Amino acid sequence: GAVVSQHPSRVICKSGTSVKIECRSLDFQATTMFWYRQFPKQSLMLMATSNEGSKATYEQGVEKDKFLINHASLTLSTLTVTSAHPEDSSFYICSARLPDRGSVEQFFGPGTRLTVL
Amino acid sequence: GQNIDQPTEMTATEGAIVQINCTYQTSGFNGLFWYQQHAGEAPTFLSYNVLDGLEEKGRFSSFLSRSKGYSYLLLKELQMKDSASYLCAVTDSNYQLIWGAGTKLIIKP
Numbered sequence: 001g002a003v004v005s006q007h008p009s010r011v012i013c014k015s016g017t018s019v020k021i022e023c024r025s026l027d028f029q030a031t032t033m034f035w036y037r038q039f040p041k042q043s044l045m046l047m048a049t050s051n052e053g054s055k056a057t058y059e060q061g062v063e064k065d066k067f068l069i070n071h072a073s074l075t076l077s078t079l080t081v082t083s084a085h086p087e088d089s090s091f092y093i094c095s096a097r098l099p100d101r102g103s104v105e106q107f108f109g110p111g112t113r114l115t116v117l
Numbered sequence: 118g119q120n121i122d123q124p125t126e127m128t129a130t131e132g133a134i135v136q137i138n139c140t141y142q143t144s145g146f147n148g149l150f151w152y153q154q155h156a157g158e159a160p161t162f163l164s165y166n167v168l169d170g171l172e173e174k175g176r177f178s179s180f181l182s183r184s185k186g187y188s189y190l191l192l193k194e195l196q197m198k199d200s201a202s203y204l205c206a207v208t209d210s211n212y213q214l215i216w217g218a219g220t221k222l223i224i225k226p
Contacts, residue, residue: 034214043204043218044160093159104148104208108159 003027004096006109013084014117021079021112023094029074030096034106035067038091050077084116119143121217123205128223129195137190137203137220145210151179151190152204154219160204163190192222200224 003026013019023033031052036044048069049057056069068080077096081088091113095106121141129135141149148167152160166172166181166188178191190203205217 043216046214046216049213091157104212105150105162105165106214108161111157111159113157 002096002098002107004030004094004107004109006094006112008112009110010113010115012115012117015085016083018080018082019084019114021081021092021094021114023077023079023096023109025075025096025107028096029099030077031074031099032097033071033077034095034097035069035077035079036093036095038093038111044093047079081114084114086116089114089116119209119215121205121207121215123203123217123220125218126221126223128225129192131195131197131224131226133195134191134193135195135222137192137205137222139188139190139205139217141186141188141205141207141215141217143207143209143215146183147208147210147212149179149181149188150204150206150208150214151177151188152206154202154204156201163203195224197224197226 005024007022033050035047037047038044046059047062050069050071052071052074058064071077091111093111094109097103097106123139150165151163153163154160164179166179171180176193181188202219202221204219206214
């Protein structure tokens with residue numbers, strides 16, 4: 001149980017275009033999902049916390065107008081990178097937590113490799 | 118500020134034992150995780166410690182000392198497939214995961 005999927009796994013786009021990444025919890029309902037970014041040879045950096053039915057909470061330094069997060073249902077959160085530029089090229093990973101009150105473990109999706117030309 | 122320290126890189130020999138240390142300073146503590154991450158893949162869960170002591174799971178064990186802000190991951194009978202990055206992460210008082218930079222473990226035959 002506790003499987004998280006991401007789509008697409010890899011995307012290449014031109015500078016200036018927008019890219020949408022989907023994160024789904026397949027066998028559980030996730031009231032909270034997390035979006036991370038990881039640059040080569042660096043650790044995961046939390047971008048935002050996505051809460052179902054409310055606005056996402058963004059980490060300091062992350063532009064909310066550039067990285068649009070929508071958590072419209074208990075099993076789906078989307079991250080849209082708007083007007084992507086080469087510096088946005090990175091590995092984007094989502095994770096989800098079980099809705100149990102005491103649950104702390106995050107289950108990770110397989111990640112999306114974004115390359116902006 | 119919140120800080121998690123772990124060595125950048127370690128090298129060990131196939132069949133041997135290696136210990137990866139992690140020290141942390143966070144605002145509150147609600148548990149410590151170890152994750153394994155192979156290059157180009159997402160992290161996978163290895164262990165979770167919330168109380169002091171040693172948790173053993175097969176070839177992997179994880180230890181926690183909350184008073185010292187210290188944990189280690191012990192890998193026994195190393196296999197080539199254990200070559201990966203090992204990430205230490207602490208859940209703070211807001212249940213947010215604070216990540217270490219990861220330790221790249223290189224296994225040599």
